[in-house]
Amino acid sequence: MTSRPEFAARTAGMRPSKLRELVAAAARPSAGDVPGPTLLSLGGGLPPAEAFPARAVAEAAERALAGAAGAALQYSATEGDPELLDLVGADLAGRLRLPDPTGRLLVTTGSQQALDLIGKVLLDPGDVAVVESPAYVGALRALAGYQPRIVEAPVDDDGMDTELLAGRLRAGLRPKLCYLVPNFSNPSGRTLTARRRTRLAQLAARYGFLIVEDDPYGQLRFAGADLPPVAADAAEQVVYLGSFSKLVAPGLRVGYLAAPRWLHRALAVAKQATDLNSAALSQRLLVELLADPDWFAGHLAGLRDLYRVRAEALTGAVADRLAGRLATPMPDGGMFVWASVQTPGIDALALARAAMRRAVSVVPGNEFSLADGYPRHLRLSFSMLGPAGLVAAVDRLGDAFDDLTASG
Ligand code: PMP
Numbered sequence: 001m002t003s004r005p006e007f008a009a010r011t012a013g014m015r016p017s018k019l020r021e022l023v024a025a026a027a028r029p030s031a032g033d034v035p036g037p038t039l040l041s042l043g044g045g046l047p048p049a050e051a052f053p054a055r056a057v058a059e060a061a062e063r064a065l066a067g068a069a070g071a072a073l074q075y076s077a078t079e080g081d082p083e084l085l086d087l088v089g090a091d092l093a094g095r096l097r098l099p100d101p102t103g104r105l106l107v108t109t110g111s112q113q114a115l116d117l118i119g120k121v122l123l124d125p126g127d128v129a130v131v132e133s134p135a136y137v138g139a140l141r142a143l144a145g146y147q148p149r150i151v152e153a154p155v156d157d158d159g160m161d162t163e164l165l166a167g168r169l170r171a172g173l174r175p176k177l178c179y180l181v182p183n184f185s186n187p188s189g190r191t192l193t194a195r196r197r198t199r200l201a202q203l204a205a206r207y208g209f210l211i212v213e214d215d216p217y218g219q220l221r222f223a224g225a226d227l228p229p230v231a232a233d234a235a236e237q238v239v240y241l242g243s244f245s246k247l248v249a250p251g252l253r254v255g256y257l258a259a260p261r262w263l264h265r266a267l268a269v270a271k272q273a274t275d276l277n278s279a280a281l282s283q284r285l286l287v288e289l290l291a292d293p294d295w296f297a298g299h300l301a302g303l304r305d306l307y308r309v310r311a312e313a314l315t316g317a318v319a320d321r322l323a324g325r326l327a328t329p330m331p332d333g334g335m336f337v338w339a340s341v342q343t344p345g346i347d348a349l350a351l352a353r354a355a356m357r358r359a360v361s362v363v364p365g366n367e368f369s370l371a372d373g374y375p376r377h378l379r380l381s382f383s384m385l386g387p388a389g390l391v392a393a394v395d396r397l398g399d400a401f402d403d404l405t406a407s408g
Contacts, residue, residue, distance in 0.1 A: 009147075010125075010145055010146065010147055012147075013144040013145055013146070013147050014141070014144065014145050015141065015144070036359060037359040038359065039359050039360070039361060040359060040360045040361070040385060040389055040392060040393040040396065041360075041361045041381070041384045041385065041393075042314075042360060042361060042362045042380040042381055042382070042384075042385070042390075042393050042397075043361035043362055043363050043381065044361075044381065044384065045186055045187075045335050045336060045379075045381045045383060046250070046381075046383060046384060047245075047246055047249070047250065047335075047383060048383055048384050048385075050306075051303055051306060051383075052248075052249050053248065053249075053289075053299055056289060056295065056299070057248070057249065057285065057289070059288075060285045060286075060288035060289045061281070061285050061288075063288045064281065064284035064285050064287070064288050071280060071284060072280055072281045072284040072285075073280065073281065074280060075276060075277060075280070076277045076280040076283070077277060078106075078268050078271055078272050078276065078277050079105065079106055079107065079268055080105065080106060080107025080256065080277075080278065080283060081107065081280065081283040081284060081287060083287045084107060084254075084283045084286055084287050084290075085102075085105050085107065087286075087287065087290045087291075088101075088105060088107075088242070088256050089101045089102050089105055092105075092240070092242075092258055095226075096228070096229050096231070096232060096240075097228060097232050098229065098231055098232060098235065098240065098258055099232075099235050101258045103261070103264070104235070104258050104259050104260070104261060104264050105256055105257070105258055105259075106256065106257050106259065106264065106267055106268055106271065107254060107255070107256050107277075107278050107283060108241075108254075108255045108256060108257055108271070108278060109253045109254070109255070109275055109278045109279070110243060110245060110250070110253045110254070110255045111214060111216055111241045111242070111243040111245070111255040111257075112138055112142065112255075113255070113271070113274065113275070113278075114239075114241045114255060114256075114257045114267075115138065115139050115142035115143065115179075115212070115214070115241075116142045116145070116274070117267050117270045117271055117274065118177065118210075118212055118239060118267070119142055119143045119145060119146040119148075120146065120270045120274075121263070121266040121267060121270050122176050122177055122210065123143065123146035123147070123148045123176060123177075124146075124147075124148075125146070125147035125148070126147070126148070126149055127146075127148045127149070127175075127176045128148060128149050128151055128173060128174060128175040128176060129143050129148040129149070129150050129151070129175060129176060129177050129178075129179065130150075130151050130152075130153050130165065130173075130175040130177070130178040130179065130209075131143070131150055131151070131152060131153065131178075131179045131180070132152075132153055132154075132155050132159070132160045132179065132180040132181065132185065132188075133152030133153055133154050133155060133368070133369055133371075133373060134155065134187050134188055134338070134365060134368030134369055134373070134374055134377070134379075135152065135179070135368055135369065136181055136185070136186045136187070136214065136368075137367060137368060139179050139212075139214065140368075140370065143179070148176075150370055151168070151173065151175065152369060152370065152371055152373065153165045153168075153178070153180075154373075155185065155188050155190050156190075157190065157329070158190070158191075158192065158193045158196060159180070159182060159185070159188075159190050159191055159192030159193060159196055160180050160192060160196065160200070162196045162199040162200050162203065163199075165178070165200075165203065166199075166203055169203060169206075169207050174207065174209075175207075175209045176209055176210065177209055177210040177211070177212055178200070178204065178209055178210070178211050178212065179212040179214065180192065180200075180211070180212070180213065180214065181214045181215065181216075181217070182197065182213060182215060182218075182227075182229065182230060183215055183217050183218040183221065183227070183332075183333060183334065184217045184218075184220065184221070184331045184332060184333040184334025184335075184336065185334075185336075186216075186217070186334070186335070186336055186379075187336050187338055187363070187365075187368045187379035188336070188338045189329065189331035189334060189336045189337050189338050190331070190338070191224075191227070191331075191332055191333075192227075192230075193227075194227050194228070197227065197228065197229070197230045198233065200230055201230055201233055201234035201237055201238070204234065204237040204238070205234065205237050210237065210238070210239060210260070210263070211230055211231075211234070211237055211238040211239070212238075212239055212241065213229055213230045213231055213238050213239065213240045213241065214241045215229065215240065215241060215242055216241070216242070216243040216245060216246050216255075217246060217333055217334035217335065218242075218333075219247055219300055220246060220247075220300075220303060220304060220307055220333045220334055220335070221304065221332055221333035222304045222305070222307055222308035222311065222332065222333050223308070223330075223332040223333065224332040224333075231258065235258075235260060236260040236261065236262065237260065238260070239257055239258070239259045239260065239263060239267075240257065240258040241255065241256075241257050242255060242256050242257070242258075243255035243256075244286060246335070247299075247300065247303070248286065248289065248299075252279070252282040252285065252286065253278065253279060253282060254278060254279070254282045254283060254286055304333070307333070307334070307335060307382070307383065309387060310382040310383065310385070310386070310387065310390060311330060311331060311337070311382050312330070313382070313386075313387035313390045313391065314328065314337060314380060314382040314390045314394065315328045315329075315330045315337060317390055317391045317394035317395075318339070318394055321394050321395060321398050322394065322397065322398055322401070324342055324343075325341070325342055325343045325398075325401050326339050326340070326341060326342060326378075326397070326401075327339065327340045327342055328380065335381050335382065335383040336379055336380070336381055336382075337379075337380045337381075337382065338365075338377060338378075338379060338380075339377065339378045339379070339380050340376055340377050340378075341376045341377070341378070343401065343405070346401070346404055346405075347375055347376070348364040348365050348366070348374070348375055348376055348377055348378050349364040349366065349375070350404060351364075351378065351397075351400060351401070351404060352364040352378065354400035354401075354403045354404050355396065355397055355400040357400070357403070358396040358397075358399045358400045358403070359396060360393045360396040360397055360400070362378045362379070362380055362397070363378065363379040363381075364377075364378060365377030365378060365379065367379075
C-alpha cells in the first residue's frame with residue numbers, strides 16, 4: 001500500500017533529458033583516486049566561460065544597483081522591464097525588420113520558458129505539434145509535457161523540408177504549431193533558406209498554424225549573409241523567440257518573444273501564473289549593458305570570431321584525421337556540427353559510448369528524435385574547447401573508431 005497521490009497524467013510525457021545528465025557528468029571532476037584523462041566535451045552546447053563578459057557584467061550590476069536598486073531588487077512587470085522592452089523592440093525592428101514589435105513583446109526566463117508557455121496556451125492532449133527533425137531536445141521536452149502528438153518534419157541541407165510538410169498538410173495533417181530553429185539549428189547546424197522561410201509562412205497562413213521561430217543563434221553568424229526571419233512577413237503567424245543566453249550569459253536567464261497580437265495576452269497571463277516576472281536584476285543588468293551599443297557590437301564580433309575559429313578547427317581536424325569515417329558539414333554560425341558516420345556497420349550510440357571510454361563526449365543523433373531517426377549521426381559542439389582541445393578530441397574520436405573496428 002502506498003500512501004501518496006498519483007502523479008498527473010501529463011507527467012507521462014515528461015522525460016529527463018539525457019543531455020542534462022551528460023552535462024552534469026561533464027561538470028563532475030573525475031571520480032576515484034586515479035585521475036583519468038580530462039574529459040574533452042563535444043557534447044553539451046554551452047558557451048565557454050571565456051565567452052562571458054564577466055567584468056562588464058560586474059560593472060553593469062554595480063550601476064544597476066546604484067542607479068535603481070529599488071527597481072533591480074523589486075518585483076517587476078510580467079511583460080518585462082520597460083527599458084529592456086524598448087531596447088529589444090528597437091533591435092528587432094531594425095536588425096530583423098520585424099513590423100512594430102511594441103505591444104507584442106514579452107521578456108521570458110530564457111527561451112525555454114517561452115517554449116513551455118506556448119505549449120501551455122496552445123496544446124491540448126492529442127493536438128498536433130510539428131517539430132523540425134532532428135529537433136532541439138529542450139523543445140521536444142517542453143512541448144511533450146502538454147501531451148501533443150509530435151510529428152517530426154525532416155531537415156535537409158536547406159533546413160526544414162517545406163515541400164514534404166506541404167504534402168503532409170495537403171494529406172490532412174492539421175498542426176496547431178510548427179517549431180523550428182531557422183539559423184544554425186541545434187542540433188543540425190542547418191539554416192533555412194529564404195525561399196523556404198517564405199513558403200513556411202504561406203503554409204502557416206493557409207492551414208492556420210503558429211510558427212515557433214526559435215532563434216538563439218542568429219547573431220552568431222560567422223559566414224554568409226543574414227536572412228530575414230520567418231516573422232518578417234508574417235507577424236500574425238509567427239512567435240519569434242530570442243535569448244541573451246548565448247550572447248551574454250545563460251546564467252542571467254533572460255530571453256524574449258515577439259508574439260502575434262492574438263497570442264500575446266494569453267502568453268503574458270500564463271507567465272503570471274508561472275513566475276510573475278523574469279528576474280528584475282538580470283533585466284536591469286542587460287539594460288545597462290545594451291545601453292552601450294558599441295560595447296555590445298564589439299562583444300558580439302568577438303563571439304563570432306571565437307566560434308568561427310573553433311568551427312574551422314573542428315571540421316578541419318575531422319577532414320584531416322577522420323576522412324571517410326565521419327562527415328562534418330561546416331555551419332554558417334552557431335555552435336553545432338551534425339556529423340554523419342560513414343564507416344559501414346558503426347552505430348552512433350556505440351561510437352558515443354566508445355568515445356566516452358576515450359574521455360571525449362559527443363551526443364548520439366537519436367537524442368534529437370522521438371522516432372530514433374538518426375542512428376548514424378552525432379551532434380558535435382565546438383563551443384567548449386579551443387582549437388588545440390578540438391584537435392585532441394577528434395584524435396580521441398579516431399581512437400574510439402579504432403576500438404570499434406578492432407572489436408568487430
Ligand atoms: N532553443 C535552442 C535551440 C537552444 O539551443 C536553447 C539552449 N541551448 C534554448 C532554446 C534555451 O535557451 P535559454 O532558455 O537559455 O534561452
